[in-house]
Amino acid sequence: MTVAPLAIIGAGIAGLACARALVDQGRAVQLFDKARGPGGRLANRRIGETVFDLGAQHFTARHPTFRRALSAWRDAGLVAPWPTRPWRVSADGWQPASAAERFTAVPRMSALARHLAQGLDVHTGQRITALQSTRDGWWLETESGAHHGPFAGVVLALPTPQAAALLGPVAPELAAACTQRPMTPCWAACVRFSTPLPALDAPAPDWQTAAFLTGPTRTLHRAIRNHTRPGRHAQGESLTLLADVAWSVEHLEDDPATVADALLAAFAAQYPAPLPAAECLTAHRWRYAQPAAADTGGSGYRLGADGLALCGDAWRNGRIEDAWLSGHALGHHLATHSADKENLHA
Ligand SMILES: Cc1cc2nc3c(=O)[nH]c(=O)nc-3n(C[C@H](O)[C@H](O)[C@H](O)COP(=O)(O)OP(=O)(O)OC[C@H]3O[C@@H](n4cnc5c(N)ncnc54)[C@H](O)[C@@H]3O)c2cc1C
Missing domain, CATH: 3.90.660.10 (Polyamine Oxidase; Chain A, domain 2)
Incomplete structure (x- = not known):
């Protein structure tokens, strides 16, 4: 039976690591990012011939x-x-x-993200503004009013305030977990x-x-x-x-x-x-x-009900290494625990 794809919102290092772990274990994944390219905080800015690394150095x-x-x-x-x-x-x-x-x-820095994104289904320039749960699965709504879905689950690989804004209407308990990680x-x-x-x-x-x-x-x-x-x-x-x-x-x-x-x-x-x-x-x-503070005690990611999950640096310790480990661990968890479920909403 075909396993429905997963959506990952955020193609920073955490979202990319999560996607790679899932794809390497045979899961179909689509990534969505509001920026023009993948990488998130591994961003650079070019001014003429000069390239500046803007975020992580x-x-x-x-x-x-x-x-x-x-x-x-x-x-x-x-x-x-x-x-x-x-x-x-x-x-x-x-x-x-x-x-x-x-x-x-x-x-x-962004070259690493572009390498990790190779071969992945990454939709850039797509700001997700709402999540909707239907009988078929999860749907994502973009800023322009387009809808993508259905998905068996949604990973939010985002800074916690941005994840909380999307989760508030559909998963208040996960949104609350995000607000505890400012x-x-x-x-x-x-x-x-x-x-x-x-x-x-x-x-x-x-x-x-x-x-x-x-x-x-x-x-x-x-x-x-x-x-x-x-x-x-x-x-x-x-x-x-x-x-x-x-x-x-x-x-x-x-x-x-x-x-x-x-x-x-x-x-x-x-x-x-x-x-x-x-x-x-x-x-x-x-x-x-x-x-604002490290979170060193947990799994490095958060799982919610109905196929929602969170990863990113906020769930470990605020560094590239943490973001990658968070996404990688969540990808492995989802691949091994949900591969037998053709659709988490079924
Ligand atoms: C100035 C600065 C300096 C740093 N210095 C270091 C350092 O020296 N060493 C180190 O290890 N780490 C450093 N970091 C931290 C490091 O950059 C992060 O830990 C890591 O990049 C986080 O990756 P992530 O994937 O969790 O999040 P992000 O990289 O933030 O990825 C999230 C992605 O989600 C996208 N997004 C957000 N909202 C939406 C939406 N609604 N719809 C679609 N897409 C959305 C964003 O465009 C982004 O691409 C620094 C960060 C900054 C900003």
């Missing part, structure tokens, strides 16, 4: 299951160790930091300079990232030099400046131009030499950047 690989996936990505040239020369900035100035093992996708914002500014930044003193003049240590007046969380990433050496000097969480909350509704100016001014105030002229400067607001 690099990632850890601690869990053995994730490390196995990472090993295959490394063999395929999709990821590489980076940064190897991180710095930290405190009241004592700029200092080299210890280089904990981190990886980045090559040549940009997320924090982050402003990100992108700046391209006319010439390279003046070098810092030895021992590591070619710094790649700089973490700004916590303090009551902290504006910046991290500065990232995009052209120091593997595969990006040809592009000119450009920075992504990530704001501190508390600062982002305080300035959430500011206009992007004001935020971009403030983040560049904060960087200039802490850089030990005058900055070259900025050729372009923009800012992007991540309203839901990372979960």
